[in-house]
Structure formats: C-alpha cells, structure tokens
Amino acid sequence: MGRSYRQLSLEERCTIAQRRTARQSIRQIAAALDRAPSSIARELKRNRGRTVDYKPGFASEQAKARRWRGSKLLRNLALQAIVLERLRRGWSPQQVAGRLAREQGRTIISHESIYRFIAAQIARTKNYAWRLYLPRGKSKRGFRGRKGGSAVEHIKNRIPIAQRPAGAADRTRPGHWEADLMLFRTYGQAVLTLHERSSRALAIRRQPTKQAAPVAAAIKAMLAALPGKLRQTITFDNGTEFAYHDRLRQSLGLETFFCDPHAPWQKGGIENAIGRLRRVLPRKTDLATLTPAQIRQLARRYNHTPRKCLDFQTPAEVFLKALHFECDSTFPLARE
8 A cells, every 4th residue: 555745844844953953863853753764864955055054944945846847838838839829719728628639649738727827827917918818808717697688579480499300409410500690789780600510510691681581591592502401400599580481491491490488598509609709709890891701711710620529520520521511512611
C-alpha cells in the first residue's frame, strides 16, 4: 500500500529553524516532528538561502514557488497561440479542447483550463478585452437566465409538434429540419435560418421582409434541390412569418409542425444555432453593411466549427458524409 506525503507547514518550519539554531542534529529534529530524517535533510538543502541560514518564511515561499508551475497555456506559448487563434474564430473552449484531442488522439488541454486561463488574464491585467475570446463575451462565469416571450398566433392548418413522427425526434435520420427567423434592430431586416437535426448543418439566407409569403418562398428555394427523403419534416415556432407553411406541403411534400405555445425550446437545435450566430451577428448589426458573400462566409464558419455532440466533427463533415452530397451540390451548404 502506497505511503502518502504531506507538505511541511509553516509551524513545522519554525520548529526546524529553532532546533537548527540550537544545533540539534537532523535526526533529532525529525524525531521531534515525527518526520523522516530524509525529509528534514531535503528541506534544509532545497529551501535555505544562499547568504543566510534556514528561515521559515523564506522556505515556505520557495516551496510554494516550486510547486506552482503556472497555467499550461502560459508555459506552452505554441499551444496558447493555437488555442487563442481558434477562440478568435468563435469556437468555444470545449470545441477547441475537443478538436485538439480528436486531432492528436489524446487530451491536450481541458476546456476548464482554457476558461481559467482567460479568467486569470482578466484578473491579472484588468483588461476586459480578454472576455471577447469567449463565445458569449462574459467576464464572469455562470448562466444568466433571460425573460420574455411572444404571444402565440393562431395559424391555419397548424399541426402540433406532438404529432411529429418519432423518427424526427431522435436525430438519427436525416431529412428533418427546423426553421426560425433572426430579427435585428433595424426594422425589416431579417435572416432566415434552416437547421438539419441529424447533422446540425445550417443554411442561412437574408430576407427582405419577415412577411409570410417571402419566407415560404425562400424555404422552398433552399430545400427544393434535395431529394424527397432528405426533406421530410420541418418544425417552426408560432410566429406569423410561417403562416404560409401549407405552401411547403403542396410544393415539396414537406410535413410542417409547430411548437407548443411559449415552448421554442422544443426546436432546440435551431435555437442553439441562432445563439451561436448571434456571436457574430448581434441584434445591433446593420445587414445593409454585409454583402451576400459575407453572409455565406458566416454559414461556412458555422458549418466548419467542430461540435461536441458530433464527437468534435464539424456539421459539414457529417452532412457530406451522412447525406452523401457531392461538393457541387446545389444545396446552399455545399456551395458555401
């Protein structure tokens, strides 16, 4: 059975110094402290000063400095550069740590170490710009709940999510989608987002308005290139922008379903995707300043970011592998 070892306390070091001054031998000091003579000899050798004899306060500081090696990211500047570069892309610490482990075949650094490194830099430098490396840009850790919601609108021929096929819920089969509209501070600006549940792939498209007819037309255009088995269902919230969902049934054979009132979490995939997009497209963004190429770049960045739920593969990798799409497909994800 292995032996445990405990560090010398400051009180024990004071005793060593006193008995050392009294010219007691190492074995006498060890017996008084119920310690091994080798421990006392090592303490005197490693933690005494060069110009003065053994001092308890100095010895404690020396031992503490020897044990603390600092953050791994401070000791390994090459790893720090890799981590910070990926954080700048908008990856979370968990995505960075998971992807590094997948690439190297072993754990390189934990996401907790990355969070602590950022927190330590903020505390040490008082430079709160370090928080911008984190996905939500918070200088303090912890979840802060949000209040609010919207009234439920009655939609013609609305089918509740409870009637959605079981195959759409387990995320094992492709072809089940979720949709939502991102709104911005400037009135009339909106981005339509479509999320494929099994691969977590995302397609986005800027909308000229949030009116129901253009939204239905845009969804049809984005999904029309897919074979029928890859566009089986789509789930919405209860916003009036999806009031013309029947047109998708008629033109694409796409079954449409709606979340329960005040329960947007029932389409959690698209809600999560929008939360990630908000890191680079906050509500204050003026879409008029973005070109179509920049919008496509945002989708590309999202689809090429590794996800823990995909074993740190990217949505693009899973999408192209699982759905057997060629790179020249007409689907928006492949074009991006």
